[in-house]
Amino acid sequence: MKRALTKNWGLKLLAFVFSVLLWIIVMNIEDPVDERTFSGIQVTVTHPEIVTNPGNTYQILDDSRTVSVTVKAKRSILNKIKTDDIRATADMKNLDVRTRSLIPIDISIPSYAGRFEATANPINLRVSIELGKSETFPITATSSGTPRDGYQVGELKANPEKIKISGPESVIDSIDKVVALVDVSGQSKDEEKEAELILYDNNGKIIDSTQIENNLGDEGLKVKITMLQTKSIPVEFDTSLIGTASGYHFSGISIQPESIQIVGTEEQLETVDSIEIPAEELAEDGLDQTIEKTVDIANYLPYWAKTDQDSAGGVPIVIKIQVEKFGTKTVEFPYNSIALLNAPKDYKVSYAEQGNLEIVVRGSKEDLDDFTLEKGNVSINLNDCKTAGTYNVPIQVTLPDGIELEDTINVQITLTKSSGGENDQ
Template sequence: MKKSLMNKSTLKILSLLIAILIWIVVKNIQDPMLVRIITRIPVTIVNESYLASNLEIPLLIDGQDTVSVKVKGRESVVKGLKREDFRAVADMTQIVSMNTTPRMVPVKVTCEGLAESDISVTPGNIQVDIEEQTSVEKTIAVNTGDTIPDKNYEVGVLKANPEKVTISGPASIVNKIDRVVAMVDVTDRKESSVEIPSELRIYDKNQDELSEKQLSYLDLKDIRDNKIKIDAQFWKVQNKITVKASYSGSPKYGYQVDDIKLVPDTISLAGTDEALQKLAEEGNTVEIPGNLIDVTGQSSDFEANIDITDLLPENTKLVRDLNSSVIATVKILPYNSRDYELSVVQIQTENIPSDLALVFDQDKITARLKGKDEDLDKLNLDAVQMKINLKDYKAGEYTVPVTVTLPDGYELVDEITVKVKLVAKAQ
């Protein structure tokens, strides 16, 4: 009986061992051990503050800032591993020596699900440069890029919050920073006041944007993840604002200012609600002051190019894509003279070559006439006779003098010309 019990215990142990052996065999067949090599795993520096007391900062060397790993483990674990699953760090507290060249730091690689003993790193040490740490203070510009607000609104105010930033980092990077720009998307915006998130972009003196790697070495004081807020105001657009002008001085003796023609004579402005309300109360008019159009000593027509930007009411601006220049054409006439617009249809033609046809390049011409005021007021334009002689002209474009015959009591002040084309009749 005792012998039988021993045999049964032995059989149970043997069965257990056989089961374990079978499990191991099956496991190795279904999920075998596997070895893989994964390359170009980026290295990150940690504990940079270890050098901060000496105002120094470590930098990785381009081309030497990645490592390869050889990993071993079950196929179910190892086969699906990607480069992003590994974290490679160079801990500055473990630097081999500050007195050697090059300076080397051990690299440690970890991966969730793998023991450190199953990971082999190549190279085991990585070279770093130690640079002087410096800082620079820059104002933050705001840029909307290609984005535009609602069609009935303009960007009124864009203010970065904060308006400036202190940037610290390696001297080789910090010293070549040129500007800091906050990019903001204003697409279809029309709020009177709103706070918009923005991401900072940093540009060097070649106007190239700093790379992600260069940015990783920089510290932007009081700014996290290169993101700030933009305080924005959007102003409503008011169309058909009239532009008027006055003048200063006196023209030459015997001459007078007849008219000032403005191009454009209406503009569109955007402004705060208060500014647009005040503008409406003033007749929706912008005035060009006389000191900008001086007629002193003038005896003929002239033009003045005026930048209207500084003449706009407070808290208003020109709408986008509108030229800020206004061209003022000032007509200077002799006393008792006036300009009249005449149709080219009134021009009689003589001696047009038989194989050519006449085409006028303008619809009207201006005749400047002198006479008594009462006669100038009642001039019958149909009584003005005009004539051109095209003898000896060939096909082409010409400016031709016009012979003018006026009723009694009128005198032509300036000669008149007209632009014409002579073209073959087949054309």
């Protein structure tokens, strides 16, 4: 038996070695070594007290706080490794004493220790070490987004109103403004909401705050929002002190705008239904023509009211005081409703005046009371306007029996070549 085992031992050893080599070859074919790169691995700094205890602080430079890691391992292992399994650490104990800015990045994968090779890119964490500094800043509350229709942001108040910020001296010295940004999209009620802390430098640029600390604690930063509502309020003028010359009469006023939007709390807005302007603001005597006046109504608003028109110039309202001869009536007709007759093709018509054309007609009181102008009653004939240029053309008005024009009316128009192929106004 012993002789059988020792017989041809050289051949048997060779067969064993061949078997091992064959097994290795088969395993490498079925489970070869491969490599894969994982991106966005966060670098953790260990033993930072080596730098911070003497009163210094540090900043991570060149966005090296995240690295790419190339892992080399058998395919069966590699397929199991996830980004979250990889640990990248930079130990302050290994800080390069010559540069005082480079720390080697070590890669570990605890679940597969000893079964891989890995390298980081970049291979070093770059840091800047400088004196630390702490300073207290006031917090300015501001908002983003659009509140619900009919509402406006009234007051914003940061909680807390001040913040203590610690970090590299150069960063702290660059802080110009500390902002608590709160989203008010769709907001319609008073509420205290969480806010985002943003630091700005003198140039209005956002400062990277990843390397600084503050004293906000677990409660974080919030902003108390006070919302106000808006309401459309009509403006009403007393016209009792408007006087006209003999042979003329006051026919009414037109107001622009006819109403204003005021802002206040729900309780405040319930107390206001109109803005009443006293007669003294429109007091006139001996009028023989229509005039316009501008009245600042800011002093007639409730003391608490704000408006969309608030400005250094107050809240102006334009009033047209309409005066007519007895037996006449003034009718306003939109320029863009004037019919164009015999307009040249491929030309655009524009008017020197904008808005409404005033047409004065005369007749009996009964006829004038019922008189109106419809679209198509007013026109201009462009038969003599064939080329680009400026023209004065008479207005043609179709009137019912018993009604006549008080005076001939001319309008100034400009013809310009149009690329649209049709006559426009």
